[in-house]
Amino acid sequence: MTIRRFLKRTALTIVILAVVGFIAFLYFIPPLTMVSVESLVKPEAAAPPSLDDIKDPAERALAERGRYLVTVTGCTGCHTPQGSAGPDWDDYLAGGGKFIEDGSGSAISANLTPDPETGLGRLHDDEVLRVLRSGVFPDGHQAGARQMPWPAFSKWTPEDRHAVLVYLRHLRPVWHRIPNPDPHATVGDPQAIDADYGADYGVKKRDR
Ligand code: HEC
Missing domain, CATH: 1.20.5 (Single alpha-helices involved in coiled-coils or other helix-helix interfaces)
Structure with missing residues (x-):
């Protein structure tokens, strides 16, 4: 050869x-x-609280459904504070993600835990459901659809939005104050969001 x-x-x-x-x-x-979708989102699925303690079986079933929806639709990506080593699971869904977009200004993702002062504890059920349904906040402003993707949630059934609400009401409350959005900030000024909120999220946590 x-x-x-x-x-x-x-x-x-x-x-x-x-x-x-x-x-x-x-x-x-x-x-x-x-x-299975859950296997891709294990930390979210394992995040506290355990829903086993909910006595009313109907409410527990709703909260489980809500947890499933929250887990697989990615609320965590925006609403859980990011540390240098990834999401800060101790402050699961306590808010802090910064967003800026021309036309919608800048906003920081909200604290979805039931804290009565800085979280969803300040809002009635109807007010939370309205944000999910139409992006309209209690003060009348409408969140930018790319900052808070409510157009997707508005296509859910009312039962699904209600289930998410029931689940969020069972989270561990975290005190984490989120500044109001600034509708006038523009992407043209990349410093705008830090100027508005401070480079370090501008959100100081009170000692717990
Ligand atoms: C792409 C990022 C993003 C995703 C994904 C997202 N959010 Fe948001 N969310 C935001 C931002 C930013 C705000 C604040 C907007 C503003 O202040 O105008 C917000 C605000 C909210 C509010 C209003 C709370 C308040 O105190 O007024 C609720 C309720 C909420 N989100 C629930 C959810 C739920 C439930 C999911 C998942 C099903 C979700 N969000 C997914 C970014 C997001």
């Missing part, structure tokens, strides 16, 4: 092995549809 032929055969073998290997790789990875 000439060297040329040898090289040709070797190259052909390598190509065949690579193709067979790639097909085997595709064959053995589980299709995404077989991966």
Whole structure:
């Protein structure tokens, strides 16, 4: 066998092995549809509180449904404070994500825990449901759809929005004051959001 032929055969073998290997790789990875959504969002699913203590079975079922929705629709990504090592699970859903967009100004994601002073404890059920349904806040402003994706939540059934509310009412209260949005900030000034809120979120937590 000439060297040329040898090289040709070797190259052909390598190509065949690579193709067979790639097909085997595709064959053995589980299709995404077989991966349960919950397994992709384990920390959220495991985040406190446990809902087992809710006595009323109907309320517990609603809260479980709410937790499922909150977990798989990504409220956490915006509403859980981010530390340097990722989400700060101790302050699960206590708010603090900064958003800025031309036309909608700047806003910081709200504290969704039931704290009566700085969280959803200050709002009636109807007020919370209205934010989810139409993005309209109690003070009358409407959140930018890309800052708080209420157009997606407005397509849910009223039962699903209610379930989310029931779940949020059972979270551990965290005191975390969130500044009001600034409708006039523009992306053209990248410093605007830090100027508005302070580089360190501008949100100081009270010692708990
Ligand atoms: C893309 C980021 C983002 C996602 C995802 C998101 N939010 Fe928000 N949310 C925000 C921001 C920002 C605000 C504050 C907007 C403002 O002040 O105008 C907010 C405000 C709220 C408020 C108003 C609370 C108050 O104190 O007035 C509620 C309730 C809320 N979000 C619930 C949810 C729920 C429930 C989910 C998931 C189903 C969710 N959000 C997903 C960014 C987000």
